[in-house]
Amino acid sequence: MGMPLRRKVLVTGASGQDGYYLIDLLQKQGCIVHAQSRRQTHPNSHLSGTYWHVGDPTDGDFLDSLIAGVMPDEIYNLAAISRPVLSWGLPRETAEVNAFLPQQICELLLKHKPGCRFFQASSSEIFGDSADRVQNEQTPCVPKSPYGAAKLYAHRIIGAYRTQYGLHASTGILFNHESPQRPLSFVSQKIAYAAAAISLGLSHTPETDERGRPILRDGKIALGDLSVRRDFGFAGDYVEAMRLIVQHHAADDYVIGTGEDHSIEEFCNEAFNLVGRKWTDHVNVDPGLLRKVDSHYTRANAAKIRSVLNWQPKVGFRELVSIMVKAQIDSIQSNVPLSGEPDNGRRSVEC
Template identity: 40%
Template sequence: MRRALITGITGQDGQYLAELLHSKNYKVFGLIKGQNNPKLEALQTELPFVELVSGDLQDLSSLVAALEQVQPDEVYNLGAISFVGLSFKQAELTANVTGLGVLRLLEAIRMVGGSQNNPIRFYQASSSEMFGKVRESPQVETTPFYPRSPYGCAKVFGHDITVNYRDSYGLFACSGILFNHESPRRGLEFVTRKVTNAVARIKLGLQDTLVLGDLEPRRDWGFAGDYVKAMWLMLQQDEPSDYVVATGRTHSVREFVEAAFRHAGIDDWERYVTQDERFFRPAEVDLLVGDATKARTELGWKPEVDFESLVAMMVDHDLKLEARKAGIQLP
């Protein structure tokens, strides 16, 4: 039975990846910071097969201890301060966790190593936000980075240090440059889930308006459950490499909003939506769209859930969630 350690186990990617690995007969471990994590109870209820291990991306010694305890075959680093808006307000924390956390984990892997015949394989969750103010479209693995947020800058460091440890120490280390990927498990602070949850509440008569920032940025949106399959495939290859993971199609925030209201049966969506400058970023990323040809060719990966189906999935989930919380019987 292979063993995998996942940081960021409470996030959407961590949960979908844990389910995927469990289905492939892995023993799955999740790294948890602190003793009173508010997401812990829900995680243990939904994913009882995950064994939790204490550790912190800000503390090298705890990472070494976790690796020595787990003795993993594979390590997936999904842990980060991942909300772009928050990174402007807590830039130093973002750099420390999202950037230097990668260095600490790589150093811990280098120190613990695994067996000579079975060295630890490492996956780093890189991000399309590294491209920022894009130099070319669509973006591929060799497109130059131009990050537009502290989060994007920290991800560039994490990506580059992963390449450096691969080149310098021969680690089996891969980075997946994942474009935006969503799901019903997405946090409510992210614009996609903020939209679908508000649409559900408006449909149920529990909310009157949806307040957003800029509606024009365009993103390449896919389903998180599809994207974790690419993560696993990267660590099954003979040689480590980096891969863009994307659908190759782009939609604006406005189109996401329209699709969500349309699926809920609300045509006049504009009467419910207002904009507030508080939700505009100091430096916006206008367009991100990826070319996943390398992942399709070398990994045999392709997205399965399209944009409309993704939006519908999220709206339906939030309708059931909010109806249950409010004691409303759905037809």
């Protein structure tokens, strides 16, 4: 008997947070990993065994030659305009990347390798402001941004191709998932960074927010609506869920979340408590950061993935915040930005 063949896996949009953890997991499982990014390969040396392909995934010729050249056994599509607020300024690009790219991947799998297993990263933003207290796979979808609408198109089209052509194509409806690899444009990382900076005696920081202003100015961070509640999980746990979905014999759609929700105020309280400070001394609510259109409450009902695939998150909310704050303290002390912060975190295009 010969050695079993190692599975070839292609990860698109691999330069972001999820790509960091997913590639690490795939390599540990012995996969041959090919990764696509638009601008550059991932700077982390422990991902150096990956074959990187630099190019625009919405370029039809590039994508066709990529899939035809790699002939992967599995594809994980993580490419996205990754923040809902950005999608208002980039509506066409959001549609091309978040909606039509997943459909084009399905078309190319039919052309080159219909037996390839495909995972599409969907989002809890497809639900919008749900009337349901918790959201599961049957919750009605009423997205409130170009980002959510584009993600919903991709979510539905994957199911349509699965039914029409028998593709092993699945989606994971990902609720908020954070880590030290998050760009600073995300509120979770912004809070962790501010708490870390305060603990080190800083009152002004060189890192800036999405408006180009210092994240910490005069010892204070500017935030929007602190009452918004999110189901916060750890990205490392969520890529394990992706892997289980792809490895399962039947393709399907799954909600991925912790089943708990916490407000932005709670996130602030936890982060500043960790460094022995009161969050109320260091947080200002800035009306300019309040969003007219936002999902105010998300909480996952992940009963399906827990029962079918036996997945459950390992990292709780308090541990997650602690991991992020401590990583930022180390980053500031070493004067080396965390690797998950491309373009100073302001654009957050993971493709």
